[in-house]
Amino acid sequence: MSNALINVPRTVRRGEVFQIRTLISHRMETGFRAGTNGQLIPRDIIDRFSCTYNGVEVFSMRLTPAIAANPFIGFHTRATESGTIVLRWTGDNGFSVEETVAIEVV
């Protein structure tokens, strides 16, 4: 159901710092807006994002309703070994998405 776009270079030089950019489709309903019936629409957001590189967490972020819909997150990490990068988004109503990207260090 969820659609994530991930931008990671396929190969990087050892020791190089590279950017990881992610975009995931999610409405990020704030819980502060009223619907047509005047009732508040319940909150439905992604509240945590994390990135592990070969099993070690290199970046994590707490999100709030103040993050725009379809959250975009860009950050950096340093290339050490070839392996996998795992990106994980979790949130309200049991939202949980995990994406794995392979990276080759030359």
Next chain:
Amino acid sequence: MPDSRSTTGRRVFLIRAAGAAAALAFARPALATPDSLQAAIKDVVGDAPLREGRLVLELPPLAENGNSVSMTVSMDSPMTEADHVRAIHVLNEKNPQPHVMSARLGPAAGKAQVTTRIKLNDSQKVVAIAETSDGTFWVAEADVIVTLAACVEDMPQ
């Protein structure tokens, strides 16, 4: 002969108007005041002093749409085991909640920079705070003028 379609239209309009009125009267969230911003900053840093200079908060001075405003927070840091940025927090003045995001970084990040898109409910001040490995806090501020505020558009049916 009465036109049933226009009656329906009027009814829908009345329901919508009543809904909007109710939303204004009861559902208006308490806005984060500068006081709550101060409290949120205190929550993050405690009584530690805030330093200025190394942290950079990039936001457009004028945002046409408050629903999505690009933001980059970066700090000039070697990101080594001995000297790195541990966390970056972003707070605001006038959204319903003062907190925007908190990122955890470490020496493995290589570069102390976070980019995301945020919602802004009104023209306001945004504050970024970075915590470095030696326990000091750095602050950067930006004022944004918002033409179309977030959280006010019509709801889809």
